[in-house]
Amino acid sequence: MTSGHAEQAAAARDLLNACEREPIHVPGSVQPHGVLLCMDENLRIVQASESADIWLSHSADALVGRECAELLGESDMERLRTARGRADIEEAPLYIGVLTANARRFDGVLHRNDQLLYLELEPTRREQDMGFGGIYPLVRSFVSNLQSASSVDALCELAAQETKTITGFGRILVYRFDEDGHGQVLAERRDESYESCLGMLFPASDVPPQARELYLRNRVRLIADANASPSPLHPRDNPLSGAPTDLSFSGLRSVSPVHIQYMKNMDILASMSVSIIVRGRLWGLISCHNAEPRQVPFDARTACEHLGQILSLQIEANEERAQTQQRLELRRILVGLLSAIADRDDFVAGLMSSPTDLLAFAGAGGAAILFGGRCELFGDTPDEAEVLKLVGWLSAHSSNTVFSSACIDRDLPADVVPMGDTAGVMAVSISQVHRNYIVWFRPKVRRTVTWAGRPDKTATTAEPTMLSPRNSFEAWSETHTECSRPWSAGELDAALELRSAILTIVLRRAEEMAALAHELERSNRELEAFSYSVSHDLRAPLRHIVGYADLLRELEGEGLSDRGRTYLANVEESATFAGTLVDDLLTFSQMGRAALRPTQVNIRELAESVIKDLDAETAGRNVRWEFGELPVLRGDPAFLQMVMRNLLSNAVKYSRGREPAVIRIDGEDTATTHVVHVRDNGVGFNMKYVGKLFGVFQRLHRMEDFEGTGIGLANVRRIIERHDGHVWAEGETGHGAVFSFDLPKL
Amino acid sequence: MSTSLKPILLVEDNPKDLELTLIALEKSQLANEVVITRDGVDALDYLFCRGDYESRHNGNPAVILLDLKLPRLDGIEVLQVIRTTPALRSIPVVMLTSSREEADLLRSYELGVNAYVVKPVAFGEFVEAITDLGIFWAVLNEPPPGSARVARRSAQK
Numbered sequence: 065m066t067s068g069h070a071e072q073a074a075a076a077r078d079l080l081n082a083c084e085r086e087p088i089h090v091p092g093s094v095q096p097h098g099v100l101l102c103m104d105e106n107l108r109i110v111q112a113s114e115s116a117d118i119w120l121s122h123s124a125d126a127l128v129g130r131e132c133a134e135l136l137g138e139s140d141m142e143r144l145r146t147a148r149g150r151a152d153i154e155e156a157p158l159y160i161g162v163l164t165a166n167a168r169r170f171d172g173v174l175h176r177n178d179q180l181l182y183l184e185l186e187p188t189r190r191e192q193d194m195g196f197g198g199i200y201p202l203v204r205s206f207v208s209n210l211q212s213a214s215s216v217d218a219l220c221e222l223a224a225q226e227t228k229t230i231t232g233f234g235r236i237l238v239y240r241f242d243e244d245g246h247g248q249v250l251a252e253r254r255d256e257s258y259e260s261c262l263g264m265l266f267p268a269s270d271v272p273p274q275a276r277e278l279y280l281r282n283r284v285r286l287i288a289d290a291n292a293s294p295s296p297l298h299p300r301d302n303p304l305s306g307a308p309t310d311l312s313f314s315g316l317r318s319v320s321p322v323h324i325q326y327m328k329n330m331d332i333l334a335s336m337s338v339s340i341i342v343r344g345r346l347w348g349l350i351s352c353h354n355a356e357p358r359q360v361p362f363d364a365r366t367a368c369e370h371l372g373q374i375l376s377l378q379i380e381a382n383e384e385r386a387q388t389q390q391r392l393e394l395r396r397i398l399v400g401l402l403s404a405i406a407d408r409d410d411f412v413a414g415l416m417s418s419p420t421d422l423l424a425f426a427g428a429g430g431a432a433i434l435f436g437g438r439c440e441l442f443g444d445t446p447d448e449a450e451v452l453k454l455v456g457w458l459s460a461h462s463s464n465t466v467f468s469s470a471c472i473d474r475d476l477p478a479d480v481v482p483m484g485d486t487a488g489v490m491a492v493s494i495s496q497v498h499r500n501y502i503v504w505f506r507p508k509v510r511r512t513v514t515w516a517g518r519p520d521k522t523a524t525t526a527e528p529t530m531l532s533p534r535n536s537f538e539a540w541s542e543t544h545t546e547c548s549r550p551w552s553a554g555e556l557d558a559a560l561e562l563r564s565a566i567l568t569i570v571l572r573r574a575e576e577m578a579a580l581a582h583e584l585e586r587s588n589r590e591l592e593a594f595s596y597s598v599s600h601d602l603r604a605p606l607r608h609i610v611g612y613a614d615l616l617r618e619l620e621g622e623g624l625s626d627r628g629r630t631y632l633a634n635v636e637e638s639a640t641f642a643g644t645l646v647d648d649l650l651t652f653s654q655m656g657r658a659a660l661r662p663t664q665v666n667i668r669e670l671a672e673s674v675i676k677d678l679d680a681e682t683a684g685r686n687v688r689w690e691f692g693e694l695p696v697l698r699g700d701p702a703f704l705q706m707v708m709r710n711l712l713s714n715a716v717k718y719s720r721g722r723e724p725a726v727i728r729i730d731g732e733d734t735a736t737t738h739v740v741h742v743r744d745n746g747v748g749f750n751m752k753y754v755g756k757l758f759g760v761f762q763r764l765h766r767m768e769d770f771e772g773t774g775i776g777l778a779n780v781r782r783i784i785e786r787h788d789g790h791v792w793a794e795g796e797t798g799h800g801a802v803f804s805f806d807l808p809k810l
Numbered sequence: 811m812s813t814s815l816k817p818i819l820l821v822e823d824n825p826k827d828l829e830l831t832l833i834a835l836e837k838s839q840l841a842n843e844v845v846i847t848r849d850g851v852d853a854l855d856y857l858f859c860r861g862d863y864e865s866r867h868n869g870n871p872a873v874i875l876l877d878l879k880l881p882r883l884d885g886i887e888v889l890q891v892i893r894t895t896p897a898l899r900s901i902p903v904v905m906l907t908s909s910r911e912e913a914d915l916l917r918s919y920e921l922g923v924n925a926y927v928v929k930p931v932a933f934g935e936f937v938e939a940i941t942d943l944g945i946f947w948a949v950l951n952e953p954p955p956g957s958a959r960v961a962r963r964s965a966q967k
Contacts, residue, residue, distance in 0.1 A: 600879060600909040604824065607908065607931050611830045614933040643931030650910050658912060 090308035093294035094316035098186035107132040110303045115295040120166045124298035135165045147174045161193035171362040175313050179304045184316050220251035223375045228253040230367050233352035240348035276346050281312050283339040284369045287319050289357035290333045294318035334358035338372035342380045394558040397425045428504035435500045446482030454480050459499045467491045471547040488548025492563040506548035595653045609639035648775040655782045660700040668694040671729050674708045692730035695738040698810050703783045710776040711742040711803050719746030737806040745800040816872035817843040821853040823880050838941035850883025870901045873947035878907035889921045902947045
C-alpha cells in the first residue's frame with residue numbers, strides 16, 4: 065500500500081467507524097413509495113410522512129391531529145380497530161388488508177412500537193385482500209423442491225431461484241456470514257447484464273452491527289429506489305415519548321446515505337434483503353439487486369419472508385444433522401481413545417497408541433501431549449521447543465480449560481507463534497497446577513479471496529465513495545491473516561469431553577494411589593507397632609531365659625550331670641539365637657523406615673574399617689584380602705557399612721577351610737552407576753537358588769555348617785534398593801561366589 | 811555401706827529384670843546403696859521427697875537407672891520431668907531398655923539422657939555394661955554433664 069492508499073484506507077476506516085455508530089433505526093424519514101401515519105391509541109394521527117402529499121393529497125402537517133376515520137371508510141376503520149386489539153402487532157407488522165383512501169387502494173400494514181401505532185400504506189393494484197392463497201403458490205414450488213436439496217449450498221441455490229421468480233430482481237445472492245462476519249456468496253441467480261458475485265466475499269464492515277440488529281428484528285427490507293429523496297416525518301420526533309421515532313419495524317424506513325452510496329457504487333438502484341436467521345443468530349441474507357428502481361408488493365415481500373423462514377429452518381435442520389453426524393463421529397473416536405487409555409496405566413501411552421485417532425479426533429494435522437515433563441509430538445507439529453514456548457504462554461495467559469484459535473498470527477504474540485505452516489491451535493489443559501496439555505495443530509488454509517466489486521473501479525467522488533467495496537476490501541485485507549480451518553463447537557466440546565474423561569481416569573488412578581498409600585501407611589504403622597513390641601516384649605523374656613540359665617549354670621553347674629549341663633547350654637544357645645534373630649529382624653524392618661543421611665563414602669576406607677572389625681572372625685585363619693579400583697560414591701555411610709560388613713563377613717564365613725581364603729573387593733563404573741563386587745573362593749552356591757539368596761530368612765546351607773540368621777543379605781538388598789541401586793550374585797557350588805551391588809551416579 | 815556414696819536409683823517394673831539388674835550390680839561390686847522404685851510416679855515421689863519418701867533425707871542419687879517402659883509414667887516422661895526441674899536437672903540418667911527402637915533412642919537423647927543401654931540378650935554382656943556404667947557414674951562424685959555415649963556398649967551388631 066502506498067502512503068496515499070494508506071490515508072485513503074484510514075479515511076475509509078474512519079467512515080466505517082462512523083457508520084457503525086449511525087443510528088439507522090431512527091432516520092426521521094421514510095421512502096417515498098408509501099405513507100407512514102403514526103397514531104395514538106384513539107387512532108388519532110400524531111405524525112405523518114411528507115409523502116402523504118403525493119398519495120393522500122393532504123400535507124403531513126394537515127393530517128397531524130386529525131382522526132384516522134377522516135381518511136378511511138367505516139369498514140376499513142373497523143378492521144383497523146380489530147387489528148389494534150391484537151397482541152401480535154407488538155413490534156411485528158400485521159397485514160390488515162386493502163384500504164381505500166383518497167380514492168386509491170393501499171396495502172395496509174399495522175404495528176405498535178414505543179406507544180405509537182404505525183400504519184403504513186403502500187399503493188396497490190390489488191382489489192382483494194391478499195390472502196394465504198396468494199402467497200402459497202409462490203412458496204409451494206420452493207417447498208416441494210426442498211426435499212431433494214441435500215446440502216446447504218443446494219438449499220441456497222433453490223432459495224435464490226425462487227426469490228428471483230417471486231421478485232423479478234436482476235440478481236439474487238444468497239450469502240452466509242462466516243465467524244469473522246464476512247459474507248460469503250454461496251448461491252446466485254442473475255440476468256446476463258449483471259456481474260457474477262458467486263464465491264465472493266463481502267467484508268463484515270459492509271453490514272455494521274446495528275444493521276445486523278435490524279435484520280434480526282425486521283426480516284424483509286426493501287429499498288425501492290436509491291435515487292428517491294427520503295420523505296421526512298412531521299413532526300420529526302415521536303410526540304408521545306419525545307424520542308426520535310423508532311422505525312425499526314417499519315417497512316418504509318428510509319435508508320442511510322452511506323448505504324445508498326454503497327448501492328450506487330455497485331450500480332444498483334433497488335435492493336431487497338431477506339434475513340436468514342438460524343438459532344436466533346443472523347446466519348446470512350438473501351440479497352436482491354436491481355439496476356433500475358423496483359417495487360415489490362407487500363405480498364411478494366411476505367412470500368420472500370416466508371421463503372427465508374423456511375430456508376432458515378432447513379439450514380438449521382441441515383446444520384444440526386451435520387453437527388450430529390460430526391458429534392457421533394467424534395464420539396466414536398473418543399470412545400476408541402478412551403478405551404485405549406483405560407487399557408493402560410498411563411493415559412499418555414494410551415493416546416500414543418492410536419495417533420491416527422488422536423489427530424482425526426480434532427481434524428488436526430498434528431498434536432502434542434505434554435504431561436509430567438514429557439512432550440510427545442505426532443504428525444505435523446512445530447518443533448518441541450516451539451510447542452513448549454506456546455504452551456508456556458498459554459498456561460500464563462489463558463485461564464480457560466480449552467483454548468482455540470484458527471489464526472495464531474492474529475491471536476498470539478509474535479514471539480510465541482511457531483515458524484512454518486501452523487495457523488490453528490486448540491489446547492486443553494489437563495491440570496490446574498502443572499503445564500499438562502493436549503494440543504492440536506492445523507495448517508494454514510490458502511484461500512483465494514475474490515472481492516465483491518470491480519477491482520478497476522476507482523473512487524472519483526468525495527467521501528462516501530471511500531466506502532466502495534473495493535476500498536473496504538483493501539482496509540480489510542490489511543488486517544486479514546492466513547488462518548486454518550476454524551475449530552467447530554463440536555470439536556471444542558469433544559476436546560473438553562476428552563479432557564474430563566482423562567481427568568476422571570487420572571483422578572481415579574490418583575485416588576487409587578491415595579487409597580493404596582493410605583493402606584500402606586496403615587500397615588506401616590501396624591508394622592512399627594509390631595516391631596516395637598517385638599523389640600521390646602519379645603527380647604525381654606529371651607534375655608531373662610539367657611540370664612537365668614547363665615545364673616543357674618553359675619550356681620548349680622557343678623552339681624549337674626554332663627547331660628544336664630548340655631541341656632542348659634542348649635537352652636542358653638537357643639535363647640541367644642532367638643534374641644539375635646529378633647535383633648536382626650528389627651534391623652531389617654528399621655532399614656525400610658529409617659531416613660537415609662547420604663554423604664560421600666569412600667568404599668575402600670569403608671571396606672578396610674569393616675575388615676578390622678572382622679578380626680575376631682578371621683583370627684587364626686589364612687585370609688588374603690585383595691583390592692581393585694574402588695569408587696567414592698554418595699550414600700548413607702552407616703547403612704553402607706552394614707552392607708559391606710554383611711558381604712565381607714559372609715565371604716569370610718563361606719570361605720572357611722580354604723587355604724588361603726582369597727577375598728577380592730573390586731569396583732567398576734558404567735555410564736550411570738558405580739558397581740562394587742565382593743568375590744570369594746569359598747563354597748559358592750547353586751545358581752538354581754540365586755532367586756532366594758536375598759530373601760528374608762533364606763538359607764542355602766545347613767545351620768550346623770554355617771551360623772547365621774539368614775537375614776544379612778535381605779538387609780543388603782533392602783539398603784541398596786533404598787539407595788535406588790540393585791544387588792545380584794553369581795556363584796558355583798564349590799567354586800566361590802561374587803556378590804555385587806550398584807548405586808546410581810548422582 | 812559408706813554414707814559418702816550417694817545411692818543409685820533403679821526404676822524397674824519387671825521383677826525378673828529387677829532381679830537380674832540387681833545381680834549385675836552386685837557382680838560389678840559397686841558399694842553404692844541401690845534404691846528401688848517400681849514405676850515412674852514412684853520414682854518422682856522419691857526424687858521430690860514426697861508420698862512414701864517424705865521423711866527420707868534429702869539429696870539426689872548418684873545416678874538413675876531408668877527403664878523405658880514403665881506403668882503409669884514411662885521413662886521418657888520421667889526423664890522429661892527430671893530435665894525440666896532445676897533441682898534434679900544435673901542427675902545423670904541412664905536409660906535401660908529392652909527396646910532397640912530408634913525413635914525411643916532419639917527422643918531420649920533429645921531430652922538429655924546421659925547414656926542409653928539396650929540390654930543385651932547375653933547376660934555376661936549385660937553385667938559388663940552395668941559394671942561400666944556403675945564405675946563411670948556411681949563412683950565419681952562429680953559426674954560431668956553431657957553425653958556419655960562412651961558408655962554405650964550395647965551389643966548393636
